[in-house]
Amino acid sequence: MNNNYMQLYNVSRKVSIDESMILYKGRHSIKQYNPMKPINRGYKLWVRADMDGYISKFDVYEGKTDTSSGDSEDNGTEQEFGLGEQVLQTMTKDLFGKDHQVYFDNIFTSIPLMEYLKANGVDACGTIRSHRKCLPHDLKADSNMAPDEYDYRVTKQGIIIIVFYKWKDNKSVFLVSNFHGTEASAVSRTQKDGYKKQFHCPAAVKEYTENMGGVDKADMLCAVHGLDRKSKKWWHTIFGIIDRTLIIAYVAYCKTESSKITTLEFRRLVAQTLITLDQPPKVGRPALSVTPPVSKKRRSSEFSVPKSIKLQNRGAHWVICDKKRGRCKECQRNKVESRPHSLCSMCKVFLRCNENKNCFAAFHEVE
Numbered sequence: 001m002n003n004n005y006m007q008l009y010n011v012s013r014k015v016s017i018d019e020s021m022i023l024y025k026g027r028h029s030i031k032q033y034n035p036m037k038p039i040n041r042g043y044k045l046w047v048r049a050d051m052d053g054y055i056s057k058f059d060v061y062e063g064k065t066d067t068s069s070g071d072s073e074d075n076g077t078e079q080e081f082g083l084g085e086q087v088l089q090t091m092t093k094d095l096f097g098k099d100h101q102v103y104f105d106n107i108f109t110s111i112p113l114m115e116y117l118k119a120n121g122v123d124a125c126g127t128i129r130s131h132r133k134c135l136p137h138d139l140k141a142d143s144n145m146a147p148d149e150y151d152y153r154v155t156k157q158g159i160i161i162i163v164f165y166k167w168k169d170n171k172s173v174f175l176v177s178n179f180h181g182t183e184a185s186a187v188s189r190t191q192k193d194g195y196k197k198q199f200h201c202p203a204a205v206k207e208y209t210e211n212m213g214g215v216d217k218a219d220m221l222c223a224v225h226g227l228d229r230k231s232k233k234w235w236h237t238i239f240g241i242i243d244r245t246l247i248i249a250y251v252a253y254c255k256t257e258s259s260k261i262t263t264l265e266f267r268r269l270v271a272q273t274l275i276t277l278d279q280p281p282k283v284g285r286p287a288l289s290v291t292p293p294v295s296k297k298r299r300s301s302e303f304s305v306p307k308s309i310k311l312q313n314r315g316a317h318w319v320i321c322d323k324k325r326g327r328c329k330e331c332q333r334n335k336v337e338s339r340p341h342s343l344c345s346m347c348k349v350f351l352r353c354n355e356n357k358n359c360f361a362a363f364h365e366v367e
Contacts, residue, residue: 001245002057006094009252012050017091017104018215020045020058022240026232030062038219043237048091048102049214053221054251055244057091081116084108089116097121101179103212111135111162114178118160123179125208128164130174139166148199152182165202173205180204221247224263246270273316276346318345319353319360326350330359 021039024031032044044061064083081089088108095102101123109126111134117124128135136153145151150167163182165175185203188196227243250266253259261269321341329349331338340352344360352359 001241005056005248009054009056009248009255011054011056011100012052013099014101014103014211015048015050015056015095016212016214017046017048017088017102017108018212019107020047020215020219022237024234024237025230026234028234030060032061043240046087046091047215047218049218051211051214051217052251052255053214053217053247054255055215055218055248057094058241058244059087059090061087081113082110085110085113085116088113092117092122092124095122099123101125101211103208105212106174109176111176114162114176115157115160118162118178125175125177125180125204127208128174128176130172135174136164142168142172145172148201150200150202150205152202154182163204165204167201167205169199169201175202175204175208177204180207218244218247221250221263225267276316316346317364319343319351320345322350328352328359330363331357 019034019037021032021034021037021041022043022045023039024042028043030043031041034040034044046059046061047055048057049055084107088102088104092100092102097120099121102117102125104124104126106127106129109128110132114124136155139153140149140151145166145168147168147170150165152163152165155162155164160178163177163180165173165177167173167175180203183203184200185206186198187201187206187209188198190196222240222243227239231237246267247263249270250263253266254261319342322343323341325339325341326343326349328336328338328340328351330351338352338357338359340350340354342353342360343350344363347363349363351363
């Protein structure tokens with residue numbers, strides 16, 4: 001599934017990596033509890049998404065012994081990194097050398113990880129916990145900093161430059177980046193009276209705020225018309241992954257078609273398309289019939305394709321071309337000889353479609 005997500009859509013340059021939860025309150029060995037999430041019990045997913053909510057990669061967390069959380073090819077790195085760093089290493093492996101920007105929170109961030117990602121051609125930025133190793137200790141104290149003041153330190157190892165920021169918001173925010181500079185910017189905060197006020201901050205803080213909500217956007221789209229139902233059977237929650245795949249298709253559809261439809265309308269469109277698909281052929285011997293078969297006329301006024309197929313969900317019918325010619329069904333009903341290359345992608349019948357005659361519209365009863 002992850003390979004299809006990457007091949008069928010051009011992933012945005014700026015992506016974020018975060019946790020996501022699939023609701024499940026039954027018993028299972030990989031069920032997790034996270035009180036900081038709206039869904040605090042269920043299966044944990046590591047998700048990579050852009051700001052549109054398109055999920056380009058996900059991984060189910062199965063515990064610390066999960067082989068997907070570590071990189072078996074880098075033996076030395078696997079022992080050096082902890083769980084969070086190993087997860088991020090796996091989630092960004094297919095982005096190496098492609099000039100992507102990755103944003104993540106303090107679960108994953110460490111200074112050795114930032115150096116590792118920069119050495120492999122990945123720009124990274126994330127919040128970091130103040131008690132992590134390799135952090136500077138000569139920054140300004142909280143009591144000496146104004147609400148919109150910040151301090152920073154820069155370290156350089158060869159061509160790799162790491163910048164560590166401390167910004168005073170309501171409380172101190174620690175951020176580390178391997179591609180931002182020390183330039184200043186501003187963010188807006190809504191006050192109690194409803195007005196917005198500008199606060200000075202590093203440019204890294206502003207870009208982090210603008211690009212970190214991709215996974216939350218995908219969770220919001222899943223929750224609008226989700227498929228979750230209460231169940232104690234663990235395999236029913238597989239529909240949570242199918243639901244996310246449907247949201248991925250929705251985001252790609254809105255981008256490629258430049259259409260602003262709701263998720264409910266898109267779900268209806270997908271359901272109608274699946275309903276109108278051809279039925280699979282029956283396997284086995286045909287049933288014996290007592291009545292003799294009725295011979296059909298050579299030229300019938302009725303089409304072989306039922307109206308339930310050719311008239312429903314017209315947006316799924318397209319004109320395609322084939323190397324072979326075929327008898328036009330509309331011309332055949334009108335007793336006209338015509339063998340075009342064009343046919344309907346859904347009905348699988350040849351229909352003439354040119355500047356002289358548009359049998360495709362007449363067949364589907366389009367005015």
